[in-house]
Amino acid sequence: MAIRRKLIAGITSLLSLMLGGAVQAASKLNMRPGVTETSIEAFELHMMVVWVMVAISVVVFGVMIYSFIFHRRSKHPTPATFSHSTKMEVIWTVIPVIILVYLTIPAVSLLIKMEDASNSEISVQVTGSQWKWHYKYLEGDIIKNEISFYSNLSTPREQYENYATSGAADNVNYLLEVDNHLVIPVDTKVRFLVTADDVIHSWWVPELAVKKDAIPGFINETWTSVPIPGIYRGQCTELCGKDHGFMPVVVEVLTKPDFDKWLAGKAEEKRVADKAAADAASQNWDMAKLMTLGETIYASKCAACHQVNGEGLPPVFPALKDSAIAKGPADVHINMVVNGKQGTGMAAYGAQLTDAEMAAVITYERNAWGNNTGDTVQPADIQAFKAGN
């Protein structure tokens, strides 16, 4: 008895394990339904088309296979002679038309719903740039505590350059994690105004069924309303240059109270950062301190293009070693880092780095790899430059 019970239990658990595995495998094989109303409807439409296509395949390929078996020369030595049948031809023109109409009807209504961004409660401007996203909340008074931030890949460079040895395989969110999430409240219609400041990018979060191209000089609208708090991950889906594969999108959905807390936190963060920047600017940094901070910043922000040895990948990513900019007047160098260069991969770091970080990295570039200009650039210099004084 006991043995039998054990056996049954064993078989059931094995079965459920297999079933679970199969379900899991199946979920990996298919589109994810996502969490929003539109993503679920898109998923249902997708499944409907898949099943229609499967049904057509069964019929069409079934007929073919029947023919392969029963109309092969060994079985069917004398071929028939017909080569025309108006009746059949009309049938197989009309049936596909009916199927297509059947598929079009739900598609039209879903499309209209997806493209209607009116009556949103919150607006966020999403700007793509090589190779990161920038988010700006368009709520509240424009002058005071405007929340805006960059969202950079946070998977360390070490992990993708040495995948096997760096433990990257244990990182579930490998290449799908960023330093600053786009945070939005639950059950709220959020409108995204999508644009770009260099080339075309595309902002995609599969589980929200939102994908919109970010086009320089133009704005596009799209929207979502997420019913379940959580973190949703996506990627840039329009080839945008070298690091196209390294600019993920991460959306964090919070409950409304948590979202308000987050907003307050962001305002506080900004106040603290402003104060820190002011403090940094009031100090005079020595060369060693600037060089140490500069080297870290350089490694994380600049080395991908200009290379660790400063030799760059010319002509697209010029060398900094012995370059006219790094050894020339400091103003020109500061301008390049703060504002970037149009038509190239050189981004504007003015809003991404603090004054102290920029001062440090510029000092580093002016003194590393034998550039040895002996210049130090102080945070106060950057502050003055940005103020236009």
Next chain:
Amino acid sequence: MSDHRPTGIKRWLYTTNHKDIGTMYLWFSFIMFLTGGAMAMVIRAELYQPGLQFVEPGFFNQMTTMHGLIMVFGAVMPSMVGLANWLIPMQIGAPDMALPRMNNWSFWILPFAFTLLLSSLFMEGGAPNFGWTFYAPLSTTYAPPSTDFFILGVHMMGISSIMGAINVIVTIFNMRAPGMTLMKMPLFVWTWLITAFLLIMVMPVLAGVVTMMLTDRHFGTAFFDAAGGGDPVMFQHIFWFFGHPEVYIMVLPAFGVVSEIIPAFSRKKLFGYSSMVYATASIALLSFIVWAHHMFAVGMPVAGELFFMIATMLIAVPTGVKVFNWIATMWQGSLTFETPMLFSIAFVILFTIGGFSGVMLAMAPVDFQYHDTYFVVAHFHYVLFPGAIFGTTAAVYYWFPKWTGKMYNETIGKWHFWLSMVFVNLTFFPMHFSGLAGMPRRIPDYNMMFADYNMWASIGAFGLGLTQVFFFVTIIMAIRNGKKADEKQWDGATGLEWDAMPTPAPYHSFSTPPKVD
């Protein structure tokens, strides 16, 4: 009828013979196919597992770009022109192409065009890295200096294709044997006639768009630059106005090929000849009004999206007619499965699968989830590899005994087929899944969740690559020591090339037009 032919290198440099030129086109396209294939191997090696192992991301982008350009313009299109050169005069009873000297030119431009394009790999800043679709401003303001060589290369191969197309049209209209009316022409000739019209309609548009790129880059215009009042989205509209007919340019002649082969091995006339012709023509016409389905995510008004969605889905109707006609041709035939027939059947099945994913992609609201993911990559490889390339392969096996008078080894041919069939599915089917799981295309590295599919796809790709080398060996073996082919190798074959011409096809054929009944 003298069968004099010149010898040595001069024969190939100066030849105006349609058979020689066809042979050169086919070999050229095969070399390009292996070159583009080698690039695909680099891509698949990098994607075999997550992490950056072999190439850095910038070079990866050059590989995807060059792979696309070489395969589309260097492998598929010239292979179709090669078949046209060999077959059209033989099938309509003409002694040669109508414009033999232009024919020589249009071939000899190609090696130069592609040397130019490939040389950009060794230039400072590397080869073009903006995808074969070269969207502005990535391909204008932000492009590497070698882009100018790319533009020149595209112009040259565009001129070559246009000359080839003019030649085909003039040949078909003016060189048919007496009695060969349009509605008696073999379907391969018909599909090529329609393709040739598509070519002369859209290749100039491609030339126009790259010219605009050139002036944007160097002469201060702002067609695609928002700062100067231009619009980067307009680039995509013009590009896809060329780009969508282009995909039919690549596949219509393959439709023609299987429409010849399936009846031959079914020993039955092609079902619905005239509806095949009309279906091909309607596919070609519809291809001009569906371009924006490639760009549903750019932010079009709903009305525009609806129009392009519905127009695109309509293409499924004439395409369906063709598939049903092929099946009806086999129905109650007397089928045998030699290598060309196997490739043709695989063409019908796998192209249909590519058509299914095409209908899925056409549906705008779901396309937002498929667009620019590996699902798209799976879709167009299903229509291009088992479509265009299986079509050409089938044609080479089918007409090989007629062209050379020698027979390939049927066993090895079948091996070639089965290996291709297994590997093509192993390579491209998992891409549907990685796309649905959310993997964007053109990325050099990815999250663990896409790892399994990518590994399978890479293994499949290496196998598929090796199989094509095997094809090369098979063909060389057949040319050197192939058994002598029968006078009419395939008992079910029909058409002037089989019924009114000796085997192997003489260097100069149909000096006096054959009788057509």
Next chain:
Amino acid sequence: MTEQAQENKKLIRRLIGIVGGMFLFAFALVPLYNVFCDITGINGKTRGQALYQNVDIDKSRVVTVEFLTNINRGMPWKFESRLRSIDVHPGELNEVIFYAKNTSKFDIVGQSVPSVSPGKAALYLNKTECFCFDQQTLLAGEEIEMPMKFFIDADIPEDITRLTLSYQLFNITDSVYAESVGTK
């Protein structure tokens, strides 16, 4: 044979005509596209200068107009709208001030490019005065206040209650400089 050559020539001439025509057609697509966009508002581009004459004001409706400013890469200016958004009645003439400052030590020429979302709304936005109609040259450190006057067409569809007008500011110093060198 000569008759055939003649016929070939005739056909080739026609085909080359098609090729040439299609090449020109590619360029004709540029103005055609712009006209098409102007009619349908497909890409949200706004129109040129409008006149404010005999416009009916529809006091019964309110449309919210939002203003966004973006600065393109390599543009060392501050650029913002003094107003985040404004509620207007269709037909009413309104003025919004934009502020720009050249924070660099160089003289710079800027060009702002407007874009409207939803695209359809661009058809009903009329600007009588806008800095985007011209280029702006700001000397190093110079600042400027730029007025923009607009009204919303009273024909604007009921379903549009909010529209966003965005300006992206590009640095066009180099191309302006290149042109002036070219004319010398």
